[in-house]
Amino acid sequence: MSGLQFDIAHLLAGSLVLASFVMLYQDRLYSLLNVYAMHATVLAMSVAWQAFVQEAPHLYLTASIALVFKAIIIPVALHRIIVRLGIHREIETAVGVGLTMMAGIGLVALSMVVMLRVTPGADALAREDLAFSLSVVLLGLLIMVTRRNAVSQVVGFMSLENGLVLAATGAKGMPLVVEISVAFSVLIAFIVIGIFLFRIRERFDSVDVQALDRFRGERG
Amino acid sequence: MISVALWAVAALLLLAPAGIALSVHPRGSTVLYGGCLVVTLTLAVTALINLLDPFHPTWDATLPVGLPWLGAHFRIDALSAFFLVVVNLGGAAASLFALGYGRHEDSQGRVLPFYPAYLAGMNIVVMANDAFSFLVAWEFMSLTSWALVVSHHREAENVRAGYVYLLMASFGTLCLLLAFGVLAGGGNYDFDAMRAAHPSAALASLVLMLVLLGAGSKAGLVPLHAWLPLAHPAAPSHVSALMSGVMTKVAVYGFVRIVFDLLPAPEWWWSMVVLAVGGPTATMGVLYALMQRDIKRVLAYSTIENIGIIFTGLGLALAFKAEGLDWVAALAFTAAMLHVLNHALFKSLLFFGAGAVLHATGERDMEKLGGLIHRMPQTAFAVLIGCVAISALPPFNGFVSEWLTFQAILLSPQLPSWGLKLIIPAVGGLLALAAAFAAACFVKLFGISFLGRARSPCAAEANETDHFSLGAMFLLAFFCLITGILPGFFIDALAPVSKAMVGNVMPHQVGLEWLTIVPIAESRSSYNGLLVFLFVVICGSAAASAIHRLASDRLRRGPAWDCGYPDPNPAIQYSASSFSQPIRRVFGSVIFAAREIGEMPPPSSAAPARLTVEVHDLIWNGLYAPIAKGIGFATERLNVLQFLTIRRYLTLVFVALIVLLLVVAL
Numbered sequence: 001m002s003g004l005q006f007d008i009a010h011l012l013a014g015s016l017v018l019a020s021f022v023m024l025y026q027d028r029l030y031s032l033l034n035v036y037a038m039h040a041t042v043l044a045m046s047v048a049w050q051a052f053v054q055e056a057p058h059l060y061l062t063a064s065i066a067l068v069f070k071a072i073i074i075p076v077a078l079h080r081i082i083v084r085l086g087i088h089r090e091i092e093t094a095v096g097v098g099l100t101m102m103a104g105i106g107l108v109a110l111s112m113v114v115m116l117r118v119t120p121g122a123d124a125l126a127r128e129d130l131a132f133s134l135s136v137v138l139l140g141l142l143i144m145v146t147r148r149n150a151v152s153q154v155v156g157f158m159s160l161e162n163g164l165v166l167a168a169t170g171a172k173g174m175p176l177v178v179e180i181s182v183a184f185s186v187l188i189a190f191i192v193i194g195i196f197l198f199r200i201r202e203r204f205d206s207v208d209v210q211a212l213d214r215f216r217g218e219r220g
Numbered sequence: 221m222i223s224v225a226l227w228a229v230a231a232l233l234l235l236a237p238a239g240i241a242l243s244v245h246p247r248g249s250t251v252l253y254g255g256c257l258v259v260t261l262t263l264a265v266t267a268l269i270n271l272l273d274p275f276h277p278t279w280d281a282t283l284p285v286g287l288p289w290l291g292a293h294f295r296i297d298a299l300s301a302f303f304l305v306v307v308n309l310g311g312a313a314a315s316l317f318a319l320g321y322g323r324h325e326d327s328q329g330r331v332l333p334f335y336p337a338y339l340a341g342m343n344i345v346v347m348a349n350d351a352f353s354f355l356v357a358w359e360f361m362s363l364t365s366w367a368l369v370v371s372h373h374r375e376a377e378n379v380r381a382g383y384v385y386l387l388m389a390s391f392g393t394l395c396l397l398l399a400f401g402v403l404a405g406g407g408n409y410d411f412d413a414m415r416a417a418h419p420s421a422a423l424a425s426l427v428l429m430l431v432l433l434g435a436g437s438k439a440g441l442v443p444l445h446a447w448l449p450l451a452h453p454a455a456p457s458h459v460s461a462l463m464s465g466v467m468t469k470v471a472v473y474g475f476v477r478i479v480f481d482l483l484p485a486p487e488w489w490w491s492m493v494v495l496a497v498g499g500p501t502a503t504m505g506v507l508y509a510l511m512q513r514d515i516k517r518v519l520a521y522s523t524i525e526n527i528g529i530i531f532t533g534l535g536l537a538l539a540f541k542a543e544g545l546d547w548v549a550a551l552a553f554t555a556a557m558l559h560v561l562n563h564a565l566f567k568s569l570l571f572f573g574a575g576a577v578l579h580a581t582g583e584r585d586m587e588k589l590g591g592l593i594h595r596m597p598q599t600a601f602a603v604l605i606g607c608v609a610i611s612a613l614p615p616f617n618g619f620v621s622e623w624l625t626f627q628a629i630l631l632s633p634q635l636p637s638w639g640l641k642l643i644i645p646a647v648g649g650l651l652a653l654a655a656a657f658a659a660a661c662f663v664k665l666f667g668i669s670f671l672g673r674a675r676s677p678c679a680a681e682a683n684e685t686d687h688f689s690l691g692a693m694f695l696l697a698f699f700c701l702i703t704g705i706l707p708g709f710f711i712d713a714l715a716p717v718s719k720a721m722v723g724n725v726m727p728h729q730v731g732l733e734w735l736t737i738v739p740i741a742e743s744r745s746s747y748n749g750l751l752v753f754l755f756v757v758i759c760g761s762a763a764a765s766a767i768h769r770l771a772s773d774r775l776r777r778g779p780a781w782d783c784g785y786p787d788p789n790p791a792i793q794y795s796a797s798s799f800s801q802p803i804r805r806v807f808g809s810v811i812f813a814a815r816e817i818g819e820m821p822p823p824s825s826a827a828p829a830r831l832t833v834e835v836h837d838l839i840w841n842g843l844y845a846p847i848a849k850g851i852g853f854a855t856e857r858l859n860v861l862q863f864l865t866i867r868r869y870l871t872l873v874f875v876a877l878i879v880l881l882l883v884v885a886l
Binding site: 113114117144145 | 867870871873874877878881882884885
């Protein structure tokens with residue numbers, strides 16, 4: 001792989017991490033969904049670049065799945081859901097932005113150290129790629145942990161999944177079946193969670209997951 | 221020939237589901253116990269053929285069950301054959317007893333299916349030749365015996381006994397699992413591969429400790445004995461006999477198989493550990509037994525004592541084997557094996573007697589019995605033989621094995637190691653003390669239950685038990701006598717076992733004049749059970765006839781043990797607590813934290829004076845109660861985790877992930 005190809009792959013993966021950081025401090029649901037769409041677009045570009053570099057045409061399919069489903073259909077659907085739920089103007093303040101960003105930086109540093117330590121034998125691109133994707137996964141988890149709203153937790157989960165796809169495409173020769181099944185599982189998760197959001201809303205008049213806790217067991 | 225044994229075990233396993241159908245049929249128990257009797261006799265004969273074969277063959281078989289790459293390996297060699305004989309002799313006697321006793325059982329459906337399965341489990345443990353089959357069979361044996369322990373589950377005490385038993389059995393199996401894990405090392409669970417492997421001394425010592433915990437908890441070594449006096453009496457009496465007489469021997473088998481067979485040559489200090497556990501177990505077990513009033517609990521605690529004697533013998537064998545004196549090791553090992561057989565015989569006999577008394581009177585409390593020798597003379601005679609045998613009095617079998625153990629103890633000055641030179645005489649002292657206490661304990665058991673006058677109406681109206689039960693008891697009593705007066709045959713039959721396990725045999729015994737046994741050399745010691753028996757019989761009859769002929773012919777009958785007091789109330793008789801009071805005074809304050817509180821009524825009050833005795837189990841209070849408390853405390857604290865919010869759970873997962881990644885990174 002030439003230097004330019006490597007740099008572009010590096011740039012795209014780094015942009016994905018940057019997009020995760022942007023998601024981390026969005027306190028409005030609308031902008032969170034917009035950033036998620038951007039996140040998925042960057043992923044699609046990154047996968048397409050990998051397809052070009054590795055000369056693996058099936059990765060183009062993965063890229064188009066990412067673009068169509070994750071960057072267009074899911075954000076649009078979530079937009080409509082939150083409009084129908086009437087929570088599109090809600091402001092969510094969970095943990096302070098500064099603290100969250102510091103934690104995110106710490107997580108990226110941690111994933112760098114872990115990956116550099118455990119993969120000394122792999123080639124440079126794969127190492128960088130894995131380090132970035134682990135950062136994206138950890139940041140997705142951090143989003144899920146710091147949010148109260150069920151919709152933003154779903155978004156956090158899907159950004160986590162984007163990190164997994166990034167890791168998978170970085171490794172050469174990943175079978176298409178795995179990608180398709182991952183994509184489908186995300187779609188199913190999205191549908192199920194979407195339905196549940198409405199059910200929760202119907203019953204509790206809120207999608208704040210704290211409302212659920214009151215109805216759980218004798219201590220909830 | 222091993223196929224015969226395997227088919228017999230298969231027949232037992234088939235009888236188990238048949239037991240469900242038979243339990244609703246009025247004659248079902250007869251059919252089932254009859255079937256078990258036939259099958260166990262077949263197994264016993266098969267094993268005996270192997271043991272007595274002059275060429276000492278090993279029979280192997282592999283069945284395509286269990287782990288797919290391993291299969292189930294079975295083998296009958298001399299050690300397995302001997303233990304198969306013990307297991308199935310006990311099983312056959314229990315089945316014969318149950319032909320009569322089991323009919324009165326009120327919860328047939330909870331006993332009949334598990335009884336043959338339990339017998340099958342014990343047989344498979346003894347025949348297994350790979351760790352997987354061994355552990356599966358071991359756990360099967362534990363679970364089926366647990367089901368039998370809780371068969372009378374309406375009594376809260378039995379449920380607690382079952383709970384404690386289940387915990388201890390799981391702990392024991394876990395220890396054995398770890399021991400086999402260490403032994404397998406490379407991942408080959410076949411016993412042959414374990415024999416060929418040479419683990420380092422540290423690993424082998426670790427295995428010894430784990431086996432001592434695992435097999436020791438099943439056998440009832442102090443301080444792992446806590447479950448045994450709860451669980452053994454809770455089961456129906458024929459099952460109690462199997463658990464006490466036979467299952468503890470299966471545990472001894474597990475110990476011998478791993479420590480003497482699978483592990484490499486012993487380190488010199490191993491025997492110190494085994495002896496330091498065995499000796500106190502013997503003394504503590506019998507001291508506990510002396511404090512009890514419940515007949516079956518006395519017998520269960522006495523089992524702990526006998527296990528202590530057996531483990532002392534095994535510890536001696538390890539000591540002498542490690543120091544290269546394998547001819548003494550053979551003596552100690554043979555003594556331990558003979559005691560395994562003897563204890564299976566007389567403990568089963570005594571539990572049958574307790575069962576017969578329980579059925580006849582509905583009572584297990586000695587303070588409510590008394591005078592049963594008049595109502596149940598044949599049971600009383602059989603139990604008397606059992607009591608004499610377990611008290612190690614000649615000419616019965618208990619004396620022979622304990623005498624042989626002491627012969628080995630007396631050879632300890634030949635050992636080079638100073639530690640062993642000091643510890644073995646101390647253990648010998650503990651054993652001697654235990655033997656004396658055992659005699660006191662069984663004088664109490666027989667005297668209070670069978671002699672004197674009835675202390676309750678149910679004891680006064682007891683009826684002799686049925687013929688099958690009596691047959692089983694007299695059969696075992698006969699074996700106790702035969703083993704006692706002709707021990708040479710049994711010692712010679714044990715030669716292949718000793719040869720395989722410690723590498724040497726005791727001198728050949730059969731053929732010496734007058735059937736004397738000479739364990740080392742005639743100049744040192746010899747014992748002749750036959751002559752002692754003839755002497756006891758002749759002197760006893762002569763004394764009896766002399767008394768009858770010369771004594772006054774004016775026969776007077778008075779109430780027994782009335783202490784010259786005019787009140788004929790049976791409560792004034794000597795009681796079980798009064799019998800053990802002196803020993804409780806001497807040892808109780810230290811070992812049991814016993815306290816006697818006397819309450820005198822104030823002057824001019826007509827209220828009775830009261831004496832309250834408190835006895836505590838210090839091992840339970842000091843070892844088990846803190847563990848139980850700690851676990852309770854921890855679960856109470858961790859219970860909060862059941863009621864967290866979704867975000868908290870996510871955070872927990874997240875933090876755990878970060879911590880693990882930090883571990884990788886740093």
